[in-house]
Amino acid sequence: MEAPQYVAARVQRALAEDERTNELGIRVDVRGEQLFLRGQVTGNERRLLIADVAREAAPGLTVRNEITVIDVRGPGEEERL
Amino acid sequence: MRELRIAAVGDVHLDESLRGRYRERLDDIGEHADVLLLAGDLTRHGTLEEAGVVADEFRDLPVPVIAVLGNHDHHSNHPAEIAAMLNDAGIKVLHDDATVLDVDGVRLGVVGGKGFGGGYAGKCASDFGEPEIKAFIGHTKRIAERWRVALKELEADRRIVLSHYSPVKDTLSGEPLEIYPFLGSYLLAEAADAEGADLVIHGHAHAGTEKGVTPGGIRVRNVALPVLGRAYGVYCL
Numbered sequence: 001m002e003a004p005q006y007v008a009a010r011v012q013r014a015l016a017e018d019e020r021t022n023e024l025g026i027r028v029d030v031r032g033e034q035l036f037l038r039g040q041v042t043g044n045e046r047r048l049l050i051a052d053v054a055r056e057a058a059p060g061l062t063v064r065n066e067i068t069v070i071d072v073r074g075p076g077e078e079e080r081l
Numbered sequence: 082m083r084e085l086r087i088a089a090v091g092d093v094h095l096d097e098s099l100r101g102r103y104r105e106r107l108d109d110i111g112e113h114a115d116v117l118l119l120a121g122d123l124t125r126h127g128t129l130e131e132a133g134v135v136a137d138e139f140r141d142l143p144v145p146v147i148a149v150l151g152n153h154d155h156h157s158n159h160p161a162e163i164a165a166m167l168n169d170a171g172i173k174v175l176h177d178d179a180t181v182l183d184v185d186g187v188r189l190g191v192v193g194g195k196g197f198g199g200g201y202a203g204k205c206a207s208d209f210g211e212p213e214i215k216a217f218i219g220h221t222k223r224i225a226e227r228w229r230v231a232l233k234e235l236e237a238d239r240r241i242v243l244s245h246y247s248p249v250k251d252t253l254s255g256e257p258l259e260i261y262p263f264l265g266s267y268l269l270a271e272a273a274d275a276e277g278a279d280l281v282i283h284g285h286a287h288a289g290t291e292k293g294v295t296p297g298g299i300r301v302r303n304v305a306l307p308v309l310g311r312a313y314g315v316y317c318l
Contacts, residue, residue: 019126022125022126022153022156024287025287025288025307039287039288040287040307042093042094042099042102042306043098043099043102045098046098070306070307070310072102072103072106072306072311072312073106073310073311073312074106074311074312075106075110075113075114075311075312075313075314075315076311076314076315077315078086078113078315078316078317079314079315079316079317080317081279081280081300081316081317081318
């Protein structure tokens, strides 16, 4: 059986290198039969695409998509330097 | 001298699916800021189609817009074309050079470019060994030198360095230590400290933190969108 560290590394590379995602900022963890994705993206479409690419790179694992979608708020308070 | 309000954001990673989403947060930017700085990674894959979305989101704003490109904007090997498209939309793109704006009689100078990696003092790549390593660190060294010269020649009342990669470790806190050399280089901070600046703005480190300072005491702000969690930060100088 392939060590989980190699599976996680393969998924992380796929997310970075696959043209559909090119996503560098997602944390990938494999625990048993589960693959966890964590991080932040700017839209739900991208969140789902990342899970698709991860699933293809690690068939047989259950993908737990814990990526959150950032809601871009107004500028908030200014800072005086 | 009048206070300047600097709005800044990076890593917006726009593509067709996000068209119009960012723009709706910018309509009242004139009430909050005098200028908007974009700290790179404006696109997802660096395609011309995505650059078109960026141009449309940031064109014709009530404040001037100054940008640098990021590593994502280089991915499809069209950085010059992307910069030209943004320039055509009225967005000034810096490529290791400077621009000076007049804001009600106050000269705001901005120096910058993409920057690059290499790591931080004592734990960084050196110009030694294989040609591939020399090319990697040589790229950063050349960039830092161009920034130093641009800062030396800059004549302005307020001075900002705008980068994609981070010049300091402070604002990387939250990122894995192992990837620090790919997130920035101390050579960029050294250039700013040597010639002086009032503020350094960068992006790239999505899991980092907003506030830091260079070894010479210049304030650094990581404005990557996931770090800010708001449309842009506003810093008053």
